[in-house]
Amino acid sequence: MCCDLKRRFLLLYATQKGQAKAIAEEIEQQAGAHGLEADMHCMSEMDKYNLEAEKDPVVIVISTTGTGDPPDTARKLVKKIQDKTLPPDHFAHLQYGLLGLGDSEYTFFCNGGKTVDRRLQELGAQRFYGTGLADDCVGLELVVDPWIDGLWLALKEAFLLQKEKGGMSASAVTNSLSSVPCEHKPDLTSKIQQLKLEEEGVRSSNVLSQKLIDVNLVTPAQDTEPSLVHSVPPISQSALNVPALPPEYIEVQFQDTRGEDPGLASLISEGAVFEVPVTKAVQLTREDAIKTVLLIELDISGTTFDYQPGDSFCVICPNNANEVEELLHVLGLSEKGEHFVCVKVKQGTKKKGAAHPQHIPERSTLKFILTWCLEIRAIPKKAFLRALVECTSDAGEKRRLQELCSRQGASDYTRFIREPNVCLLDLLRAFPSCRPSLNLLIEHLPKLQPRSYSVSSSNLFQPGKMCFVFSIVEFPAYPTRAVSWRGVCTGWLAELVGPLLHANKNSQDAKGGSPLTEKIPIFARPSCTFHLPADPSVPLMMVGPGTGISPFIGFLQHRQKLREERKDWGFGETWLFFGCRHQDRDYLFKQLRCFLESGTLTHLKVCFSRDLPAAEVTPPKYVQDMVRLYAKEVARILLKEGGYFYVCGDKKHMADGVSDAVVDILSAEMGADRLEAMKVLATLREAKRYLQDVWS
Ligand code: FAD
Numbered sequence: 077m078c079c080d081l082k083r084r085f086l087l088l089y090a091t092q093k094g095q096a097k098a099i100a101e102e103i104e105q106q107a108g109a110h111g112l113e114a115d116m117h118c119m120s121e122m123d124k125y126n127l128e129a130e131k132d133p134v135v136i137v138i139s140t141t142g143t144g145d146p147p148d149t150a151r152k153l154v155k156k157i158q159d160k161t162l163p164p165d166h167f168a169h170l171q172y173g174l175l176g177l178g179d180s181e182y183t184f185f186c187n188g189g190k191t192v193d194r195r196l197q198e199l200g201a202q203r204f205y206g207t208g209l210a211d212d213c214v215g216l217e218l219v220v221d222p223w224i225d226g227l228w229l230a231l232k233e234a235f236l237l238q239k240e241k242g243g244m245s246a247s248a249v250t251n252s253l254s255s256v257p258c259e260h261k262p263d264l265t266s267k268i269q270q271l272k273l274e275e276e277g278v279r280s281s282n283v284l285s286q287k288l289i290d291v292n293l294v295t296p297a298q299d300t301e302p303s304l305v306h307s308v309p310p311i312s313q314s315a316l317n318v319p320a321l322p323p324e325y326i327e328v329q330f331q332d333t334r335g336e337d338p339g340l341a342s343l344i345s346e347g348a349v350f351e352v353p354v355t356k357a358v359q360l361t362r363e364d365a366i367k368t369v370l371l372i373e374l375d376i377s378g379t380t381f382d383y384q385p386g387d388s389f390c391v392i393c394p395n396n397a398n399e400v401e402e403l404l405h406v407l408g409l410s411e412k413g414e415h416f417v418c419v420k421v422k423q424g425t426k427k428k429g430a431a432h433p434q435h436i437p438e439r440s441t442l443k444f445i446l447t448w449c450l451e452i453r454a455i456p457k458k459a460f461l462r463a464l465v466e467c468t469s470d471a472g473e474k475r476r477l478q479e480l481c482s483r484q485g486a487s488d489y490t491r492f493i494r495e496p497n498v499c500l501l502d503l504l505r506a507f508p509s510c511r512p513s514l515n516l517l518i519e520h521l522p523k524l525q526p527r528s529y530s531v532s533s534s535n536l537f538q539p540g541k542m543c544f545v546f547s548i549v550e551f552p553a554y555p556t557r558a559v560s561w562r563g564v565c566t567g568w569l570a571e572l573v574g575p576l577l578h579a580n581k582n583s584q585d586a587k588g589g590s591p592l593t594e595k596i597p598i599f600a601r602p603s604c605t606f607h608l609p610a611d612p613s614v615p616l617m618m619v620g621p622g623t624g625i626s627p628f629i630g631f632l633q634h635r636q637k638l639r640e641e642r643k644d645w646g647f648g649e650t651w652l653f654f655g656c657r658h659q660d661r662d663y664l665f666k667q668l669r670c671f672l673e674s675g676t677l678t679h680l681k682v683c684f685s686r687d688l689p690a691a692e693v694t695p696p697k698y699v700q701d702m703v704r705l706y707a708k709e710v711a712r713i714l715l716k717e718g719g720y721f722y723v724c725g726d727k728k729h730m731a732d733g734v735s736d737a738v739v740d741i742l743s744a745e746m747g748a749d750r751l752e753a754m755k756v757l758a759t760l761r762e763a764k765r766y767l768q769d770v771w772s
Contacts, residue, residue: 082108082111082112082113083111083112083113083132083231083235084112084113084114084115084132085107085112085113085114085115085132085133085134085135085231086114086115086117086125086130086132086133086134086135087100087103087104087107087114087115087116087117087134087135087137088100088116088117088118088119088125088134088135088136088137088138089116089117089118089119089136089137089138090118090119090120090136090137090138090139090146090147090149090150090153090188091118091137091139091147091149092139092140092141092147092148093139093522093523093525094522094523095139095177095212095216095522096137096138096139096147096177097118098457098459099137099175099177099216099220099224100114100116100137101116101322101427102224102319102459103116103135103137103224103227104116104428104429105320105322105428106224106228106320110228110231110232112228112231114135114428115132116428116429118149119136119138119149119150119152119153120148120149120150120152120153122152122153122156127153127157127167127170128166128167130169130170131169131238132238133171133172133173133204133231133234133235133238134170134171134172134173135172135173135174135175135227135231136172136173136174136175136189136192137174137175137177138150138174138175138176138177138188138189138192139176139177139178139188139189140176140177140178140179140184140185140186140187140188140189141188142179142528142770142771142772143184143769143770144184144187144188145187145188146187146188146191146192147188148345150188150192153192154191154192154195157192157195157196157199158195162199163199164198164199164200165199165200166199166200167196167199167200167201168199168200168201170196170200170201170202171201171202171203171204171234171237171238172196172201172202172203172204173203173204173205173206173207173227173230173231174189174192174193174196174203174207174208175189175207175208175210175219175220175223176188176189176190176193176207176208176209176210177189177210177212177216177220178209178210178211178212179211179212179213179772180211180213180214185209185211186209186210186211189207189209190209193207204230204231204233204234204237205226205227205230205231205234208220208223210223215489215490215494217458217486217489218486221483221486302488302491302492303492303555303556304476304492304493304498304502304506304555304556305473305476305506305507306476307476307479307485307488310484311479311484311485311488312479314484315484316478316479316482316483316484316485317482317483317484318462318465318478318481318482318483319458319459319462319481320462321462321463321466322427322459322462322463322519323425323426323427324422324425324427324463324515324516324519325421325422325425325427325430325519326419326420326421326422326433326515326518326519327419327420327421327422327423327515328417328418328419328420328513328514328515328518329417329418329420330412330415330416330417330442331415331416331417331418331439332415332416333414333415333416333441334416335416335439337437337440337441337444338437338439338440338444340392340448340597342437343392343435343448343449343526344390344392344526344599345434347599347600348380348381348599348600349392349597349598349599350376350379350380350381350597350598350599351595351596351597351598352374352375352376352378352379352381352542352595352596352598353374353375353593353595353596354372354373354374354375354572354573354576354594354595354596355373355374355375355541356371356372356373356543356576357370357371357372357373357573357576357577358370358371358577359577360545360662360664360665361661361662361664362660362661362662364661365657365658365661365662366657366662367547367548367550367622367662368547368548368570369545369546369547369548369622369623369662369664370545370546370547370548370569370570370573370577371532371543371544371545372543372544372545372546372569372573372596373533373538373541373542373543374541374542374543374544374596374598375540375541376540376541376542377539377540377541381542381598381600382535382600383531383535383542383600383602384535384602384607385531385533385534385535385607385608385627385630385631385633385634386530386531386603386606386607386608386627386630386631386769387530387531387600387601387602387603387606387607388528388529388530388531388601388602388603388769389528389529389531389542389544389598389599389600389601390526390527390528390529390598390599390600390601391526391527391528391529391565391569391596391597391598392448392526392597392598392599393524393526393527393564393565393568393569394447394448394524394568395446395447395448395450395451395452395453395524395564396564396567396568397447399452399453399501400443400446400447400452401413402501403446403452403500403501403504404442404443404446406501406504406505407504407511407512407514407517408511409442409514412442413441413442413443414441414442414443415441415442416439416440416441417439417440417441417442417445417514418438418439419432419433419436419437419438419439419445419518420432420438422515433518433519433523434523435449435450435523435524436449436450436518437449442514445518448524449523449524450517450518450521450522450523450524451521451522451523451524451525451564452499452500452501452521452524453497453499453500453501453564454499454500454521454522455493455494455497455498455499456493456498456499456500456503456520457520458480458481458489459481459520460516460520460521461477461480461481461489461493462477462478462481463512463516463519463520464477464503464507464510464512464516465477465478465481467510467511467512467513467516468507468509468510468511469509469511470507470508470509473507473508473509473510476507477507477510480492480493492556496554496555496556496557497551498556498557500517500521502556502557505556506556524564526599527564527565527566528601528771529544529545529546529626530544530545530626530627530630530724530769531543531544531626531627531630532544532545532626532627532629532630533629533630533633534630534631534633534634534637536633536634536637536638537633537634537636537637538633543629543630544626545623545625545626545629545664546566546569546623547566547622547623547726548562548563548566548567548570549562549563549566549567550562550563551563569596572594572596603769605764605767606627606722606724606767606769608631608634608635609648609720612635612638612642612645612646612647612648613645613646613647613648614648614717614718614719614720615648615649615650615651615713615717615719615720616648616649616650616651616713616719616720616721616722617651617652617653617709617710617713617719617720617721617722618631618650618651618652618653618722618724619652619653619699619703619721619722619723619724619725619734620652620653620654620699620722620723620724620725621653621654621655621656621698621699621725621730622655622656622662622664622725622726623664623725623726624723624724624725624726624730624770625652625654625664625665625724626724627722627724627769628652628722628724629665631722632650632652632668632671632676632677635647635650635676636671636674636676639674639675639676647676648717648719649678649679649713650676650677650678650679651677651678651679651680651681651706651709651713652668652677652679652680652681653681653682653683653699653702653703654668654680654681654682654683654699655682655683655684655685655697655698655699655702656682656684656685657684657685657686657687658684658686658687659682659684659687663682663684668680679706679709681702681705681706683695683696683697683698683699683701683702684697685697685698698730698733699730699733699734700730700733700734700736700737701737703734703737703738703741704737704740704741707740707741707744707745708745710738710741711741711742711744711745714738714742714760714765714766715742715745715746715756718765719765720765720766720767721738721760721765721766721767722767722768722769723735723766723767723768723769723770724768724769724770725770725771726770726771726772730770731768731770735757735766738757738766739753739754739757740753742756742757
């Protein structure tokens with residue numbers, strides 16, 4: 077039996093938004109065609125694998141959170157392998173290949189993968205294949221696809237090596253690996269002639285991992301400019317390698333409309349959800365500012381929710397109601413919105429390890445699923461496009477979808493789907509004969525992620541209240557999308573607090589009207605490190621342009637209150653570097669002056685990047701320029717006085733610019749080269765004295 081010849085490898089994934097899992101599933105699926113068997117597990121399922129005793133090669137796919145941490149599902153394993161008492165040969169028996177996923181918009185690119193990779197190396201494990209680091213910023217597939225392509229040969233060599241060590245003859249292994257069942261051996265040239273699009277659905281459920289598609293079946297289009305729906309030569313005339321059709325594994329049954337939807341607490345895996353009222357909303361920017369920034373105050377007094385300044389928390393947000401309605405309409409399910417849907421794993425599905433998606437309740441209404449559970453704006457992955465081909469009746473549309481998910485269409489995918497952030501609704505508008513079933517959406521759309529926000533208040537200063545500050549994310553209209561969009565969460569929040577903002581404008585004060593009846597679901601996401609120093613006498617510097625100032629308002633409120641209450645305590649000097657575009661449009665917290673006047677803030681340094689300088693000498697434009705201006709103080713506080721340096725903000729370029737400035741300052745001050753200064757900065761980071769809270 078061919079299956080007996082299949083060689084096993086352990087495949088571990090740790091996923092934050094579902095991408096690492098989807099990639100692991102792709103590897104698992106392709107493995108069969110290479111005569112291999114992937115024993116796939118989520119990294120958190122530590123009872124299902126044992127690295128200490130693992131003899132087979134291990135393939136790891138691991139993503140990274142925005143803060144550079146490994147995903148929650150990797151935490152237990154990472155903690156375990158970081159145990160300093162483990163000997164350097166702890167994993168000497170282990171052969172592994174690692175694919176890290178990240179986003180270079182963030183400072184700690186692929187840090188989750190890098191951390192695991194580094195630690196495995198330190199513990200003696202051997203790489204059988206070069207580590208891949210894929211960047212979501214430019215398209216994960218640019219690294220992921222070639223990495224998976226090369227994996228099979230590397231695994232084959234790893235098995236050979238393993239057998240040589242274990243005594244079995246190398247040729248026996250080669251034979252077993254080349255004994256790929258005949259249906260797995262794609263005779264690609266002949267397939268070009270054979271395949272007909274109409275037959276494709278039937279055939280593609282076979283195990284071919286790649287397939288070439290006849291190009292002559294679709295009438296050549298007349299336009300010369302390629303677009304989402306239209307291709308030009310060479311791709312319009314190419315034979316295509318498309319991914320294997322992912323096996324369906326979800327079954328949905330519509331029921332009646334009786335019953336209640338599950339609570340929002342069922343949407344998170346741990347911790348409690350609090351639904352809290354909004355007591356205040358203030359627009360911090362002027363109407364003519366480029367970005368609109370809002371402050372929202374929540375009443376947490378009736379709850380057990382607790383926080384410290386510097387913490388973040390998560391908002392559980394719904395999808396835009398109009399988009400949900402439109403989706404229901406396009407799917408032909410408008411009548412079913414209020415019906416309960418029972419979601420189950422399909423009996424006899426070919427998908428290995430098929431499990432009920434954790435973010436979908438077993439029974440809830442269709443509207444609940446589309447509103448709270450699925451990221452309907454997610455950029456469809458190639459596997460999803462491949463599945464959509466099967467639900468498209470028009471031959472031209474079918475062909476274009478095939479092109480977009482094919483290897484030959486990689487740059488079209490980037491240009492027409494990834495870069496313009498095309499979502500499912502955009503696709504369904506552009507390909508009107510495409511009518512996917514609900515189970516396909518559940519299988520392919522990722523979980524709607526809660527959004528994180530930094531707390532911008534102190535519970536000492538404002539007991540029972542918690543504030544946060546955010547800029548409304550705005551996306552301009554695009555050829556494939558006629559209307560402009562707001563971010564899922566910030567758009568929803570802005571609409572929700574609209575009446576309060578309106579009341580503020582009319583009453584000319586910023587106190588707000590009566591609290592809204594609608595509540596915001598939140599849960600805690602405490603920071604381990606981004607807190608005020610335990611010793612208040614230690615000096616600190618804070619750098620927070622734009623909304624990056626948010627946590628520092630909490631710090632300052634906290635310090636202010638402590639200074640009032642603890643007259644006998646000594647407080648270290650406190651610096652704040654703030655920057656924005658225009659002094660009169662987006663200087664978010666003009667009341668910073670009050671902290672300055674009370675002595676809570678000892679130095680406030682502000683710069684405006686777009687205001688024309690009034691003086692002859694050009695003032696610093698950005699916070700990093702300002703930091704350079706105070707080089708002596710920065711060096712003194714960091715090198716001589718054991719001080720803390722905090723950076724918070726929404727752009728990689730800012731955080732990198734600031735750390736570059738600090739490296740230059742340290743290097744000049746120590747009379748050492750940049751490398752030496754970088755080492756000192758790394759030590760400061762390790763000692764948790766140089767702290768960042770950066771998002772994009
Ligand atoms: P989304 O709907 O998620 O849209 C943003 C995404 O859309 C982008 O990631 C991008 O991939 C995509 N996109 C880009 N261009 C387009 C386009 N043209 N069309 C469609 N989609 C596009 N933010 C704050 O404002 N204040 C804070 O204090 C804050 N603190 C944070 C703390 C942490 C620890 C983290 C991780 C993030 C923090 N953020 C903060 C960011 C915040 O969590 C959200 O990401 C942000 O508010 C946007 O959410 P949204 O749902 O409105 O946007």
